[in-house]
Amino acid sequence: MNEFLVVEAGERAPQRLRRKALDLADDALAKLDGMAAGDQKALHDVRRRLKELRAMAALLGQPDVEFFRDAGRTLSPYRDAKAAVEAFDRLRERFATEWTPRQFSKIRKALQQRVAANVEARIAEDLRAALLAERGQIAAWPVDAMKRDDLWRAITRSYRRARRSMRTARQEKTAEQLHEWRKHAKIHWYHAQFFADVNMAKLEPHTDSLRKLSRALGDHHDLVIVDELCRNTQPAFGSARYVTLFRRFIANKLSELEVDAESIGRDLFATRARNWEVRIRLTTNPADVRVRIAPNASTAAAPSRGSSASRPRA
Numbered sequence: 001m002n003e004f005l006v007v008e009a010g011e012r013a014p015q016r017l018r019r020k021a022l023d024l025a026d027d028a029l030a031k032l033d034g035m036a037a038g039d040q041k042a043l044h045d046v047r048r049r050l051k052e053l054r055a056m057a058a059l060l061g062q063p064d065v066e067f068f069r070d071a072g073r074t075l076s077p078y079r080d081a082k083a084a085v086e087a088f089d090r091l092r093e094r095f096a097t098e099w100t101p102r103q104f105s106k107i108r109k110a111l112q113q114r115v116a117a118n119v120e121a122r123i124a125e126d127l128r129a130a131l132l133a134e135r136g137q138i139a140a141w142p143v144d145a146m147k148r149d150d151l152w153r154a155i156t157r158s159y160r161r162a163r164r165s166m167r168t169a170r171q172e173k174t175a176e177q178l179h180e181w182r183k184h185a186k187i188h189w190y191h192a193q194f195f196a197d198v199n200m201a202k203l204e205p206h207t208d209s210l211r212k213l214s215r216a217l218g219d220h221h222d223l224v225i226v227d228e229l230c231r232n233t234q235p236a237f238g239s240a241r242y243v244t245l246f247r248r249f250i251a252n253k254l255s256e257l258e259v260d261a262e263s264i265g266r267d268l269f270a271t272r273a274r275n276w277e278v279r280i281r282l283t284t285n286p287a288d289v290r291v292r293i294a295p296n297a298s299t300a301a302a303p304s305r306g307s308s309a310s311r312p313r314a
Contacts, residue, residue, distance in 0.1 A: 018139075
């Protein structure tokens with residue numbers, strides 16, 4: 001079944017997703033002035049819209065993915081500085097019974113001093129000009145000929161990448177690989193939300209688990225930023241003994257977050273990508289599934305295409 005349901009006002013799903021991409025671009029443009037004036041929520045919203053647009057371009061098979069990735073990177077230093085302070089506050093809350101009220105206040109003060117009052121006007125204006133030009137490209141995205149299977153292949157691909165990056169992160173257990181897992185999981189999370197927006201699939205429990213995973217991996221990444229600052233610029237945060245004691249608390253919390261993320265991921269990505277796709281499509285619309293026989297299955301012994309006995313390999 002390759003036909004799309006009409007989603008809204010005569011639009012098919014790919015057209016509705018393209019219009020959503022335009023809405024995301026417009027929202028990012030509307031928040032640029034606030035971002036430039038130092039509004040931290042506006043900065044967060046602009047970065048989120050850029051990530052969503054990157055995920056949308058990948059879902060719709062458009063070549064604009066790198067633009068949105070690079071645009072987001074220009075804002076990363078501003079976001080990371082604020083995130084480091086927030087990570088400190090979460091750490092203080094976690095170990096409230098073990099810290100005195102003013103313990104490590106020198107470290108928080110040093111982190112706070114790194115937060116810029118506002119994004120440079122030049123960066124905001126360059127981003128505005130680039131986004132306005134890119135908006136015209138989005139409006140021309142050629143999605144009218146897309147079929148249902150095109151979108152299913154895209155979301156299954158993002159699931160597979162997130163699953164593989166989880167496996168690598170669990171094997172290597174490095175901050176870099178955990179961050180890679182976070183990026184792929186977040187793209188898949190956005191894809192799942194977009195699917196729900198156009199009634200392509202019922203994914204509420206799946207998206208809820210992805211949100212929890214993204215939060216755990218995001219908190220881990222933010223603490224890694226703090227830890228790297230303490231390690232690389234230790235004199236700015238206090239004596240070596242003082243900073244070493246603080247980093248022990250970071251190490252403990254990082255371990256907790258890794259356990260949480262692995263637990264969520266183990267359930268979330270327990271199924272191979274192809275089997276996950278079949279299960280979700282069956283749940284949403286059984287008529288939308290075309291079962292494939294595994295490549296190494298014997299064609300002589302294989303059930304017919306319509307047989308209920310035909311199943312993908314586990």
